[in-house]
Amino acid sequence: AAGVIQSPRHLIKEKRETATLKCYPIPRHDTVYWYQQGPGQDPQFLISFYEKMQSDKGSIPDRFSAQQFSDYHSELNMSSLELGDSALYFCASSSLLERGKETQYFGPGTRLLVL
């Protein structure tokens, strides 16, 4: 079965650079969630999209922005990178119509290292 795809899997950037993370949800899933997991921490919700519209916003810095495109893939854009942005970034997808069913699946994550 198709899973959530994230690219790149690993990314190394310098401080103050920009980064773009991509997420391709499971087919027919209309909702995408982005999470950030720092070293030794639990995943923290950043932002979510439903049907290409932002549906919720968590602890996402103003330096970050995201969007969901017409094919439902999503991109997380990160600017003016800081050392503290080094983390695992997960994307998850689900179907709103099937909320409560076992449909929230996570991608393998993008490991971002800021030097």
Added chain:
Amino acid sequence: SQELEQSPQSLIVQEGKNLTINCTSSKTLYGLYWYKQKYGEGLIFLMMLQKGGEEKSHEKITAKLDEKKQQSSLHITASQPSHAGIYLCGADFYGGTSYGKLTFGQGTILTVHP
């Protein structure tokens, strides 16, 4: 998150032993998800519970949700080294500004000695 407390933080067991991980919510749950994570890797979906009193099993792992839908437990029977990893509970709370976003517990690091 203080909304979701997971215990214990770490667990070391001998192979073949049973173990239980608990997840307690300060709010009523719409759904409770259990994931397993190898260090630095993705979250592997284990089970999702929604109905009060619900219990699900997969192989040697059983998860339960209490009647009040505020506490869940994950029980592993006859643990094996392959069960080692980080177990995370994720809560989908009632209300809020969007559906389905998860708040995670702090995770339980499970080590199984052969």
